[in-house]
Amino acid sequence: MDVNEGLESPLVIKVSFNKYLTQYENLIEADNDFIALNARRVLKIAEDYPILRDGFSDLTILQKHEKEIEGILQDAFSPVLSHNEIKTASVPFLDVIFNSSTRFKNILKTAGEDFDLQIKNMPKDQRYIIACSVILNFCYGYNLNFKRPFFYEIPDANGVMRYYKILYNADFTEIIPKKNAPKITDEDYAQLLDNFENIDLWKEKFPPNSYDFKGFVISNIFDVTDDQSISNIKSSLIGEDKRKNEGFMEDFHEIFRSLLGLKDIKVGFSIYNKEDDTFERVYGAGMDSFLLNNLEISNCSDALCRWSYDRLLKEKKYFSISDVDKAFSKSKGHAPHVRVLHEQGIKSAIFAPIANEEGLMGILEIVSEKRQVLNSINANKLVDVMLFIVSAVERSKNEEENLIDAIIQQECTSIHQSVQWRFEQEARKYIKDDLNGKEPNFNQIVFNDIYPLFGQIDIKGSSEARNRATKLDLIIQLSALKSIIKNAIDQEALPIYEQYLYQINEWLESLDNNFQVDSEQQINGFIKHDLNPVLKHLKTNKNLEEEIQAYLNSIDSKVGTVYQNRKNYDETIAAINKNMASLLDEKQISAQAMYPHYFERFKTDGVEHNMYIGESLTKEDSFSSIYLYNLRLWQLQIMCEMENSYYQMQSDFPVKLDVASMILVFNQPLSISFRMDEKQFDVDGTYNARYEIVKKRVDKAFIKGTNERITQKGKISIVYSQKQDEEEYLRYVKFLQSKNYLDNDIEILELQDLQAVTGLKAIRVSVLYHKDNNDKEYYTYDDLMKEISN
Incomplete structure (x- = not known):
């Protein structure tokens, strides 16, 4: 299998140990006999197998001479450090590793047979240009800093993703222009500097297969899971509309799993409302709050005990519960935050305050369904990330306040888009004056020489229609009351009932013949002050109870009257x-x-x-x-x-x-x-x-x-x-x-x-x-x- 097969590159790659071996030629005459003897041993291998120095592109030779290559690289891959160092020898620009330390082998073995090792952030579409950048440095001496950190992402035995940074040692490589390779001038270099993404231009200056590459690279690899997790948290918290993204919270879970080295954990949030002293749910795709469980909002005193309340809100310090069941038993279920975790089957948890100088803004909640998995020791790892979470929440709160202002402006005090520019212009001037120590003043916004247009689509007879609806509702209500009073007279012939009946008839007649603007108010006053107390009295009469209840059911609870036609x-x-x-x-x-x-x-x-x-x-x-x-x-x-x-x-x-x-x-x-x-x-x-x-x-x-x-x-x-x-x-x-x-x-x-x-x-x-x-x-x-x- 030829390493160059299917590879479009300005480089024709050969694996060679020539430049590496020249180091040993200088060591033969060393004063230290052991060093000189070892140099002769390495050079003897190269002498017996000249292809290792001449170079080859057939990858099967790596397997054929595996032991010889291991012998040549013995000093670079010390057996004493093999279980400690993470190191590989490989073909550059490709995921071809032919020698590695024992620790690296064990890491891959733990990841599983199905794991496909790839450099995660090596963009394949840019490999050609990266190779050209290497040529500029090696062959033409331009100090072009094209280097960027590369990473492996490899899961551990628990399935938690770990991050490994790759540092290349390219000391043992040679790049030689072929006869057909165009010579790069300063003018060419200046043009390339401004056209990194113009692949056609790079191919014109560096045609495919126009340079020979001989050598290999040694990669020193470091576990940077903690640093990368913190970086990933920062990246996750930067950007717009993260809460709308369905995959955001799942990615966030994975990041915290890597940071804490724990597979079975979940992350939740609750927002603190200072004005009402309440915790509220954070709205967004996949957002949970384990402190609130199914509630949308809860008083802090109902969600926390006195100690946890003071710890989070006053001291602004985190705390952990390593054994929820034990804490539940000890508190006899009275500690609300322990009780709510116990109800959800959570066995251990960490609560961390998201707070700044102005006070608490929210709670970060990390939970596990396994006891003692989360504790006060691994909670310390949160110290490195809380600063970024606090910054993100501050920014989110500012954005939310701006959004609220925008909604209020849109719904209540709209500034039309056609004149928005003029208000922004005046606002910028206001800010500029304030920053320069001048008395800021928001000047009057005036537009001159404007042509007006006015139009309306008006509802005809709206006042008459409302009066008609009001009159019908009052007639319905008074008629129902008239029936109740007449039946009350049959039950108990009191003169006062006859007087109320007379007043009702008077009102019905006036509604029929002479509805006035204040008729509604007067009739409602009569019902409220005179008839409602009578109804309360009559309701004790079993013969009238059903009719009175039917009347009360016809009354709208919001307006306190019959509200059918007006509605x-x-x-x-x-x-x-x-x-x-x-x-x-x-x-x-x-x-x-x-x-x-x-x-x-x-x-x-x-x-x-x-x-x-x-x-x-x-x-x-x-x-x-x-x-x-x-x-x-x-x-x-x-x-x-x-x-x-x-x-x-x-x-x-x-x-x-x-x-x-x-x-x-x-x-x-x-x-x-x-x-x-x-x-x-x-x-x-x-x-x-x-x-x-x-x-x-x-x-x-x-x-x-x-x-x-x-x-x-x-x-x-x-x-x-x-x-x-x-x-x-x-x-x-x-x-x-x-x-x-x-x-x-x-x-x-x-x-x-x-x-x-x-x-x-x-x-x-x-x-x-x-x-x-x-x-x-x-x-x-x-x-x-x-x-x-x-």
């Missing part, structure tokens, strides 16, 4: 808002891709949205009026789509409600500033405030000379004040008519004057609907209602 109404409003907002958010993604702009939306009785677009919102000089026109057309089209989407899902809601859509056009640029107190943008300046006034009042505006609201179900209203806006939006309407979004019944309407606002007009046009996404037929609102009801 349907509230759930309908919430569902409409959720679906409309989600649709708008989804559509916004494509709009932002067209051109970045500020966007915000609000849930009321429907969904409102603000958009601002302009040069100052972006970092680049890229704004054009075409992007404003595009966004206006997009907004109109999306409002039509939202109307369609709503009526397609209307039948799914508990209460049937209608919606009406409106767009407000404002053709003058304005300024917006971020109000720190309200955590939102608002228009800036007295003139610009007119826009906000119109926004708040226009949906309630009437058509001039009538009592008809401008917003109507089945129609979309576009409110404006300038003739050029009318012309622009009529073009958009005509385009959307061609796409069957809008009907042909365009109205141009004047609005009655609002407070401080005059001259408003509106384009109003019917929306065309389709029953579902696959329906190609388009309907007016009235047609759609007929189709849905059929």
